[in-house]
Amino acid sequence: MVSELISQRSWATEAGTQRFMRRHAYGKAADAYADIFRMRLSSIGMGTYLGAPTDEVDAGYEAAIIDAVRLGINVIDTAGNYRCQRGERVVGKALKALTESGEVWRSELFIASKAGFVPFDGEPPPDKAGWMRDCTIARGLATDADLVAGCHCMTPAYLHEALDRSLDNLGLQTLDVLFLHNPETQLQVIDRATFEDRLRLAFQALEEAVAAGKIRAYGLATWSALRARPDERDHISLARMMELASEVAGLRHNMRAVELPVNLAMPEALTRANQPVRGHLLPALDAVRELGLMALASGPLLQGRLGRQRPTHVPDLPGIATAAEYALQFARSPQAVTSALVGMGTVAHTAENARLLGLAKAPSVWLAEAAAAHPGAGLAAG
Numbered sequence: 001m002v003s004e005l006i007s008q009r010s011w012a013t014e015a016g017t018q019r020f021m022r023r024h025a026y027g028k029a030a031d032a033y034a035d036i037f038r039m040r041l042s043s044i045g046m047g048t049y050l051g052a053p054t055d056e057v058d059a060g061y062e063a064a065i066i067d068a069v070r071l072g073i074n075v076i077d078t079a080g081n082y083r084c085q086r087g088e089r090v091v092g093k094a095l096k097a098l099t100e101s102g103e104v105w106r107s108e109l110f111i112a113s114k115a116g117f118v119p120f121d122g123e124p125p126p127d128k129a130g131w132m133r134d135c136t137i138a139r140g141l142a143t144d145a146d147l148v149a150g151c152h153c154m155t156p157a158y159l160h161e162a163l164d165r166s167l168d169n170l171g172l173q174t175l176d177v178l179f180l181h182n183p184e185t186q187l188q189v190i191d192r193a194t195f196e197d198r199l200r201l202a203f204q205a206l207e208e209a210v211a212a213g214k215i216r217a218y219g220l221a222t223w224s225a226l227r228a229r230p231d232e233r234d235h236i237s238l239a240r241m242m243e244l245a246s247e248v249a250g251l252r253h254n255m256r257a258v259e260l261p262v263n264l265a266m267p268e269a270l271t272r273a274n275q276p277v278r279g280h281l282l283p284a285l286d287a288v289r290e291l292g293l294m295a296l297a298s299g300p301l302l303q304g305r306l307g308r309q310r311p312t313h314v315p316d317l318p319g320i321a322t323a324a325e326y327a328l329q330f331a332r333s334p335q336a337v338t339s340a341l342v343g344m345g346t347v348a349h350t351a352e353n354a355r356l357l358g359l360a361k362a363p364s365v366w367l368a369e370a371a372a373a374h375p376g377a378g379l380a381a382g
Helices: 002-010 014-023 055-070 086-100 128-135 156-170 183-188 192-211 238-249 284-291 323-332 347-358 364-373
Strands: 033-036 039-042 044-047 075-077 110-115 177-181 218-221 255-261 275-277 280-282 294-298 337-343
Touching: 014 039, 033 337, 039 044, 039 337, 044 055, 044 347, 055 086, 055 347, 075 294, 075 337, 086 110, 086 156, 110 156, 156 177, 156 192, 177 192, 177 255, 183 192, 192 218, 192 238, 218 294, 238 255, 238 275, 238 284, 255 284, 275 284, 280 284, 284 294, 323 337, 323 347, 323 364
Parallel strands: 044 075, 044 337, 075 110, 110 177, 177 218, 218 255, 255 294, 294 337
Antiparallel strands: 033 039, 275 280
């Protein structure tokens, strides 16, 4: 009993997420919760990226996060650099309110964050470049060469420091997953061999964090890397990433998750065969399934742009009416997607998005038609 209580305070568990799903099952579709790594996670997750770094926006997010959990959403995604660390801090405040009130246990929620971009503290400083250097190079966490584009760093020393800061911001003992945030940023400056050397060191640091009980798993949160063509500079092979993790920690490594854009304007994760797996080129989401990974879909509304007008090129779908609903249904429905992460800065947005948990996911035929019908989807040829 004591060990169960401790685990429930620390990370998402099979028992905890199953309990959360059962408590919120009324009015939900049979596939509202994905079954992944023996956990049951909501097919819509809470995103915390958008918004100004202000107290007013913080208050909106805090209320929205609390409401989202009450409506059956148990996946929350954030990052150290979101809104100058306010993204993590407001998640921490909401989690504290929910757990202290007894409404939810830590073991019922899946919490993800990211490290890589050097964050500001509360608001942008006057000298942004100087701040980045002071937080990394001046503190001995990196060299000039390690701080890529003046803002991105993934040295072991920096990752350990960033993780500790994230845990403090969130008020957590353990993160369910820590993502390396847009690692392809490094490929704009360094060559592929150097990039892989840096990834080995980063993976080693993240394996150490798993061993220390600070994270349960790690992965890659990307923007372009998993959508790019194989010959493009920022392309990353998921199979190669698994090989690097195996080189570091053996076959029992903890590189288990990816986050990537999946939306009507960027259907490449479903349509572009760009990931080499066992002698075949597969779309990213097919590769995710073949490699046994979890996938979180980012940018389902493309920062609100896909929610402004009903997409005329998308086939009709019963129960779906608004542009935002079409976009979110597209992102959450691929079989390989565990949860589609949508920003919810107000309680009204939370209620609108959570409504889709009551509808079955779209069939694969509709997904294929919607992806192929998009004007920019001449992407299937790769």
